[in-house]
Structure formats: structure tokens, C-alpha cells
Amino acid sequence: MRRRGFRIPAFRAFAAGQPTRSARHALRCALWAALALLACGHAYAQRTPALPLHCADLAGVVIPPAVIGLPTGGALVQTATMIPATATGNQNGDYCRITGVIRPQTAGTPDIRFELNLPSRWNGRALQFGGGGYNGVVVTGTGPVPFSPDRAPLARGYATFGDDSGHIGDSSEASFGLLDEAVTNFGYAHLKKAHDTALALILRGYGRAPQYMYFAGGSTGGREGYTVIQRYPDDYDGVIANAPALNFSGVRLLGVEVGQDEYRVPGGFVPPHLLERVYARVLAACDALDGVADGLVSDVEACRAKEPEIIGSLRCSLQDPVNTQNCLTPPQLATLEKLRDGLRLPYPLAWNVETYHGYNVFQGTRFTSGLGLAHSPQRLPQLEFIANGYLFAQGDAYVKYFVTHDPTFDSSNFDVEHPGRYQQRLVTLSTTIGAMNPDIARYLSHGGKLITLQGLADEVISPNQTIAYYNSLIARYGEPRVDSFMRLYMVPGYQHGNGVFIPSVDLLGALDDWVARGVAPETLVMTDLTEASNGRTRPLCRYPGFARYVGKGNVNRASSFVCATSSLTSP
Template identity: 45%
Template structure:
């Protein structure tokens, strides 16, 4: 019935507005209650994992099963500007009764279960000697893109079976802890995490990926070689393939540097070497950007670089080098070769391209002191030397006394068998990846050309071995390899930001094999400049008149 008077009309309208407002408030209240209920449900569902367990027979290697220590719903990611809700799980794979009796530590791992799950999982690798589980909430190591967790991936990472500094090798005195670090933690963590994912979501991941760099890169290649059925795709950067080689070339470097007075090369001298190489070779790729892309062309100029740095007599500057100091540089830049074979017939580790732009900085070079410390340590005597000594102390001699300055790796006596054994246990040198390839697995492989911790030559050698074994076309079907100019061990003159997991996932899911890729620079001074990532052996070469800050100005050229 229509209102009869203006007053009645006003009352009718007012009453209608009141009723509509009340209904809206009721709806809002109901919606808020429903949202609160859902949040509570998700929080309770997450918390229900606390105290959950995974039986030992659900894990593919001997363990004492897995127990969840805590589970809590978390709002937001640690990366600024990224939202997201996830269930944060902290768990531990217990040692088997036999291993527990020897004092073997558990494998601690973090597992992140997003509320908006995309049905897939990313196993994230560690670094150094591990010793602390990565959070799994940040970007993939050495590939600064969006964290996989923010894209809906369940993520997990472990401490590899011991706690402590990532530079300390003392855990290796325990045989089972050593095996966990070498490769067993990969399988144990994967199986435990997958069982918990199944418990939480009611189903297993539809796709399984591994992503890591350095030690995490070695873990990725180890997964390809030892556990090929567990991963649909693997991304690795700077993998420590020849783990033994990295340690023993460090020992060789230290013995040369501290073997006689005047052999030590200071951080300032290493900086001078890098500056001389950059001055001589920066323009070989057409781009005046402080990045050496054409390493082969730079090697052809090595004699003139050495000449420019050689001390010549009175009036020499403080950063020139003597013949004895150049021999120390050569201990690092030349291949380290043994008179006997390690695993898979390998007897050498490629040297570092010190004269072609690899920046040896701080304790990654010879440290700060020309005097040998007791004990040898990274700060004073350099990371590579200190790690070589630690490797011999805990992995090889197992506490037996030895002199790091006189230990002869070429003639190690009773330790030879141990050295060879370890090269197979910890290394990722096996060129047989047939099971991974046959299962349809995809391997995305990058390496910084300026890496000062893991020699780029090792990655190139392993790639070349696979090509020699499978042929180029068959290798391209499952592997894509990129050498990135200017990129060091996570830092460098060019720090690439790109979506490595997206590239890998598109290859696995859609068959979109990567070719030329693009990355932007994360360095504050040059942030936002872009470069192509060229498939090896191609390098980026700038077109005449191009914009040095734009990837579009570069072609990928094989010289």
C-alpha cells in the first residue's frame, strides 16, 4: 500500500532504511562470524598437527620416525609487501635406534603449509655445512624472485641432520650424521614432509620440486642422481658437485700462501687483480658495465694482465705482485690435479677464473693475515684454506693429528681410500641420471661466471659430461644450463632476480622448455637493469648503440 501523506511517506522511508541497515549489519556480523569461524577452523586444523607423527616405515631410509614439535597458523610472510597465511610446522626426523645409540642428532626441518595451496611442493636446499634449517618462507637461494610459499607452494627445508655453524665440520665425526649431510637427509626429509602434507590436506602434492644453491645445489643434483623418482623438477645454482675438490684446492692454496714469507696475497692485491681484469676485458661484450661476459677472450689477454700487475723494481705500487705471489694466485686459478682417481674416474677440480673477473674478497681469498694462525681460521687465513683443514680434520683423519702445512694430498698414504670413498659419498659427480631423465624429470641449472666459492669450471665440466653421454638433443630435452656473467656466490656485479620456480614449473606442467630468459639486477646501485640469461655456451653481447641497462639491447651469441 502506497503512503497517503508526506509524513507517512517519510515514516515509511525511514523505516525501510532502518530495516535495510539492520539487515546489512546482520549480514556483516554473520559474515564476520563466518570468517572468524573459518580462521578458527584453519588455526585448529593447523594446531592439530602438533604432536602428530610419521611412522618409520613411511620413510624410505632407516629412521626412528618423525614427530611434529609445533604447528601454528601464521598471518603474512616475512618479505615486505607479501601477504599470505600458512601453517608453520617444526618437526624432527628421529635417528634409527642403531644411529641414536651413537649419538646421531635428529634431522630438524621446517614445513610451511599455505592456506591457499596450489597442490605442489618445493624442497629447499641448504648452504655450507647447513646446521640450521632454512625457514622456507623466502625466495629460492641465489634466485631472488617471489618466495614459492607466496605462490601457494608447500615448502620445506632441513638442517641436514646436525645443528651448529654452517662453516663447522665437527659433526662429521659421527658416521650417521655424515651420511645424513651427504645425502640421506634429502630422502628422509622429503618422505616425512610429504606424509605431513598428506595428513594436513588429505592428499599428496601433484608436483614435487627441489631448489637450492651451493650445498643446496649439490643436494639438488644428488636428488637427481640418488632419488630420481621423488622430484618432477630440480633447480640448482652453483652446485658443489666436486665437494672434495673445493676442500682440497683450499688446502693447496693455504700451503702455497703460507709456505714461505712473501707468498701471501693480500685482499688489496686481489682487488687489484680484479680491477686489472675488468679494465682489460669489460668491453669485450660491447657493454661498458663492469661485467666480464666473454671469459674466453679475457683468458687470451691474461699475459698482459699479469704484466700490468707485476712488480718491476723501485717505485712499485703496494698492490703489485711478485713471482712468488703469482704462484699463490696460480694455486687457486689453475686446476687442482691428483695422481690418482676419485669417484667416477675424476682426478681434478677446475680452478677459479681469478684473472677473468672472479672477485676474491675478504676471507674468501687469503683472509686478513700473512701469518698462519693456530688453529687455522677463515677470518685470518681464508675460507677455502680453513675449510680444507676442517675437511681433513673431521671427514678424513677423524681426529688423528696432522700438520695442515705438510699433509700431502697427492701421496696421502693410508688416507687415500678414505679420500676416494668420501668423493663418492658427498659429491654429486655421477653422470648417470638416466632414471631421472626417463621419468620425465627436468633440470634447470645456473652458475655465476664470477663465483668465488664454487668454480664455474666444475659446472661446465659436469654439463659437458652429460652432453657427451646423452648427446645435445637428448640433454636439451631434460636439462637447460645458464652461465650468468657478473654473478658471484649470491652477490657480484650482477645479482639476478627472476622466477626460477615458475620457469621450472612451466617446463614440467606445460612442456614450455626455457630458452633465453631475462633477469633484473638486485644491486642497489644498478637495481632494475636487466640482462638476458643465455643458454650455455652463448654469452650476452650488446648491440651497437643499445641501452646498457636493457636486456633487449643484448643478443645471446656463441663465440
């Protein structure tokens, strides 16, 4: 097993202009050790102890700005407490819980609050957790990786850490968008600042750097995972980035347009019972295309071929324009088709991105969830996620606070395609908050690995946007090279945290096997956590594969399925 250390061959490789992966790691550790020595005044000659060194003594430690790779006012450890394995509710064993703040440069900008956990039985690895929504809450790092059925990483010996991205509020609170440094922190800077602060403290606690540094997150945390690959490729050995909000500006602007179709266009609102009718009609047409009627639309491409037929069966008859209770009128169809078609801009955002790929509206996505479309036929004075719809409410907040800096601005009148004086602001924001840069050459040369999982029925982050970015990597680097570092898994029936199939699979174990032992993940087995079908298993197939029933055997067991691909062309 590879170990990091201060080996002369590493420096020889750099001097010769041939920085191998191990050389990069060795030099990185040497530099960090030197910085940490200066910052903490501690000798690191001894080997890793059984427990973090002097946990309580870490309280009050100051990390100078020079140790952090982006401009800050330095960091301060506020508390350092040893949590015993016997503590009530603790399932993570003995660990040192460290909390602190990273100071901003601009007056009035909130601190970045962070938490770091140093287990007494350290496995030599560190894991940074991503956040969700607009963040605003400290990610403690004491829980499991999303979709993982096993113990939390901390209980498995990982040093774990997370932060709040530099502001306080729940995941829907966007008012921090009025503060430029807070926006930069949310977009990318908090990731580097928290990473460097945590690494300095890990060095102080254990006397050596982690052998492997990982990142794991979903949604906003998924975007953050791709962000660290694109911006800080030498800092990470492996990343789990699920349902990533890669095109953050795109999804917000699409939400604005969908809201306009629902609330500005007469008759554009689609009530919940009609959304359920769309879903039921899709299941009737597409559920059995994978060989079994199990409530899952697995062969999305074959279902897409049936879309004209599905829409035709839902469209209101011209001969009976009055009876519209169980059919879709032209304005209602236009709303759903906007969701399906996505965003098309006449100007480019960062990295020449002009589109946000639409959703699988007619391929099994259920928009009646709490994160779906509006559930109230009137626009309320204050937008609410359930009443007005998640996409519209989030888009409205984005326009108010991030784009126009006017909390009273009415986004229903915002011209997304012709934003006038706000166009440059949109471009700037898409650079700051977004992970659409296809240039990941440094992460590839560094040997980093990436696993992404997402639901094909995701109603918040379009699975087709994730697939499109994946395909752009293949177009840029070729399929063999992308296969050498990335795995993309798409889950039928899974939405954005809910759905008719909620997968449970040990992605962290798969990532660690790939990074540390060179065992690349292929088909995995996932267990369904949905209450109605809890315990059934399916193969988790690499995209573009999906699970097809073999025609015999228990339909609730993965062994009765094989990974297949549709004969139809991807979107």
C-alpha cells in the same frame, strides 16, 4: 593438466614393462597414500580442503620408520601451528607451520630437525629447500627461492619444507664430521628422510599427494639438487640447483693446497691490494670485449686468450726485484695459478674424478670478498674465514673432522696428492658427499627437468667445474637429450652471493612452466640487485651464450643486448 591419482592404466603400464612418467607418478602416489594411511590412520577419500585438515591435530603425529625410505628411528611432529595472514611479519598468507625431528639410528647422532609449511590455498605443488655451507640450521621454507624477485613460494601456494641436514651449528661448523651417521645425513640421507616425512604429512594434511615435487637450492643446496637427481630421481619432477658444490671433496682439497701455497711457501701470500690490482687489470683488458664497458667480463673465452698479456703486465720485473708493492712475485703468481689450474690428483675419487677445475682468476673473479683469499699475512692460531680465506678455512676443517678425525691435525702438512692411509677415506667421503655421478638416466626417463644458474666470477664454487660436469652430460647423452631436460645459465660479474651483478630472475616460475606446461625456458631477463647498479637488466643467456651489446640503445636495458657466443674454444 595432468593429475595424479590411482588410475588402473598406470598399473597396466608397469605390468607391461612400459612405466610412463604419469604411470610412475600414479604408482608412487598410490604407494605413498597406502603408507600414509597405515602411518596416520586417516581416510583420504575427500577432496583437498581449503585449509590443511586439523592443523593443530598434527602435533604429536608419529611417522613410523617404514614410511621413510632410508633407515631411521621414525619421525615426530613437535609443533603444528596455524599462522594467520595477519600475523606480524607474515607475507605468506594463512599456513600451517609444522616442526619436528627425524630420529637417527645411532646413539649420539643428532636428530634431523625439519619444518614443513602447508598453505591454506595450496596449488598442488611441493618445494623442498636446500641448505648452505655445512648446513646446521633448519631451512624454514618460508623465504624466497634464491634469485627469485617474486613472492616466496609459500605465498604462491607451494607446500614448502627444509631441514638442518642432521646437526646443529652455523654453516662453517664442521665438527659433526666426527660422527659417521651425521656425515651420511649431510651427504645425502637427510634429503630422502625429510622428503618422505614431509610427503607423509602433506598427504595427511591435504588428503592427496603433490601433483609436482620440486627442489631448489644453491651452493651446498645446489649439490643437494644434483644429489636428488642422481640418487632419488623418481621423487622429483624439477630441480633448481645453483652454484652447485658438485665435487665437494675436490673444492675442499684445493682449498688446502691454496692455503699451503699462501702460508707454507715463503712469499706466497697475496695481499688484498694486489688482488685488487689483478681485478682492475683484468677489467681494463676484458670489460669491453662484449661491446660495452659496464664492469662485467662477459666474454670469458676472449678474455682467457688475453691471459698471458694480463699476467705479463702484473709480473714483477727481474730488473727491479725490490719494488714488489704493485706487482706479483713468482710465489704470489704460483698461488693464483694454483687457483686457476685447480686440483690434479694422481688417484681417482668417486666416479673416477681426478680433478677440480680452477677459477676464473684472470677473467674477472674478485678474491677480496669475505669468501675470497686470506686478508691477513700471518696464519692465526684459529682459522677465520676473513683473515685466512674461506677456501683454506673450509678445507682445513674438512681435513680435521671428516678425513683424519683429529681436531688438532695441521692441514698445512697434509699431502693432498699422496695422502697415504687417508686416501681410501677421501674416496669414501667423495662418494658420500658429492654429486659427480654422470649417470642420470632414470631422471631423464622420468621426465625430470633441471635449471642451474651460477656466476662466472664465483670465488667459492668454480664455474668451470659446473661447466665441466655439464659438458660431461653432453658427451654421455648428446646435446639434444641434455637440452630436453637441462638449462645452464652463467652470469657475468656474479660471485657467490655478491658481485658487480647480482641477478634476480624467476627461476621457479620458469621451472614450473617447463614441467607443468611443457614450455622450455630459453633466454630469460635478469634484473641487477647490486646497490650501485640496481635495476639494470640483461639477457640471461643459455650457456655458452653471453650478453653482447648491439652498439646502440640504453646500456642498462636488456633490449640493447643479444645473446652471442665466443668464437674461442671453451676450457
